Amino acid sequence: MYLGRGCSSLLWQHMVARVSTAYFPADLPTLVTIRRVAVIGAGTMGSGIAQVCAQTGWETHLFDAFPESLERGIRNIEEFWERGISKGKTTSQQKEEWSSNLILDSEISEAVMDSDIVIEAVPEKMELKRSIFQELEDLAPPNAILATNTSGLPVSEIAAHTSCPERVIGMHFFNPVPLMKLLEIVRHKSVDERTVSIAKEVGEAMGKTTILVNDVPGFATSRLGVVLGNEAIRMLSEGVASASDIDTAMRLGYRHPMGPLELSDLVGLDVRMDILNSLAEAFQDDSYTPHPLLKSLVESGDLGKKSGRGIYDWTTGEKTERL
Numbered sequence: 001m002y003l004g005r006g007c008s009s010l011l012w013q014h015m016v017a018r019v020s021t022a023y024f025p026a027d028l029p030t031l032v033t034i035r036r037v038a039v040i041g042a043g044t045m046g047s048g049i050a051q052v053c054a055q056t057g058w059e060t061h062l063f064d065a066f067p068e069s070l071e072r073g074i075r076n077i078e079e080f081w082e083r084g085i086s087k088g089k090t091t092s093q094q095k096e097e098w099s100s101n102l103i104l105d106s107e108i109s110e111a112v113m114d115s116d117i118v119i120e121a122v123p124e125k126m127e128l129k130r131s132i133f134q135e136l137e138d139l140a141p142p143n144a145i146l147a148t149n150t151s152g153l154p155v156s157e158i159a160a161h162t163s164c165p166e167r168v169i170g171m172h173f174f175n176p177v178p179l180m181k182l183l184e185i186v187r188h189k190s191v192d193e194r195t196v197s198i199a200k201e202v203g204e205a206m207g208k209t210t211i212l213v214n215d216v217p218g219f220a221t222s223r224l225g226v227v228l229g230n231e232a233i234r235m236l237s238e239g240v241a242s243a244s245d246i247d248t249a250m251r252l253g254y255r256h257p258m259g260p261l262e263l264s265d266l267v268g269l270d271v272r273m274d275i276l277n278s279l280a281e282a283f284q285d286d287s288y289t290p291h292p293l294l295k296s297l298v299e300s301g302d303l304g305k306k307s308g309r310g311i312y313d314w315t316t317g318e319k320t321e322r323l
């Protein structure tokens with residue numbers, strides 16, 4: 001059993017990662033423990049995934065192709081921990097221990113070298129993900145699990161562009177990763193069942209509840225989520241109600257914890273548009289086509305909370321109506 005550096009406090013002892021990993025392509029699995037994780041992409045999701053991996057006690061390497069994104073990612077993590085300290089939920093000692101588990105890398109080869117599992121969280125573009133996975137196959141150890149955090153692209157297609165589809169898997173985390181309990185594990189037809197069980201163990205060690213979903217575009221979550229968000233944007237553009245009234249309708253009328261427009265801003269309008277485009281293509285169905293208002297917001301760089309403006313204005317720190 002590996003006891004990570006971030007695990008000395010009582011609060012986090014239960015989180016200590018006792019995760020077994022199988023070695024590929026050996027015939028029989030060799031059980032060892034996860035020691036080192038690499039996260040590719042330090043945006044909304046990658047920074048959250050890296051944060052939780054560091055908190056779990058793993059040596060966590062975070063890489064991004066853009067230095068400013070890497071800086072923003074680490075700043076978000078630090079701010080999260082600082083807020084935890086000011087609310088009395090985190091101690092300074094924990095923050096120090098977790099920080100020491102987190103290593104920023106400016107080269108992908110350094111990040112993935114010696115990693116037991118690599119979790120990719122780059123933008124939702126098939127071409128980009130395929131090329132990253134081809135790189136990972138060459139750079140990561142031959143026994144490492146290669147996971148994608150895609151929201152809905154076919155994992156089998158990403159896996160098929162490697163020569164090791166048996167160790168490629170979908171691990172779909174939710175935003176914000178440190179707070180959201182769900183992890184959707186996406187099983188495609190060429191994956192080895194050992195990979196599936198390791199991904200499940202990894203998720204559980206990170207404190208997540210896992211569900212197992214077959215590799216159908218949009219999985220069990222994104223398909224419903226983006227359709228609701230796109231329809232809410234259509235209703236906003238038709239003047240059915242204000243953005244906050246549409247959100248309140250779903251919060252109070254249907255007990256959703258957050259309205260679909262606010263949630264779209266939180267997820268990122270670009271991310272939502274990419275998912276809609278990939279669903280429209282996969283199902284050859286125009287009903288998934290992003291609404292023109294969504295397209296125009298993305299084109300003008302209004303991507304939601306992360307850029308300061310989206311459907312709402314977030315620049316003051318509070319959500320205010322703007323459309």
Ligand SMILES: NC(=O)c1ccc[n+]([C@@H]2O[C@H](COP(=O)([O-])OP(=O)(O)OC[C@H]3O[C@@H](n4cnc5c(N)ncnc54)[C@H](O)[C@@H]3O)[C@@H](O)[C@H]2O)c1
Pocket residue numbers: 040041042043044045046063064065066069070121122123124125128149150151152172173174175266267268271
């Ligand atoms: N935002 C969400 O709520 C959410 C939820 C679940 C899953 N996802 C999925 O997670 C993935 C990432 O989404 P996100 O919201 O974090 O996006 P994001 O735009 O916030 O972050 C993507 C990061 O990848 C970096 N990047 C771009 N090209 C790269 C490359 N070649 N190598 C390394 N880094 C690169 C960017 O600089 C950026 O920091 C997508 O597949 C998305 O569908 C997003």
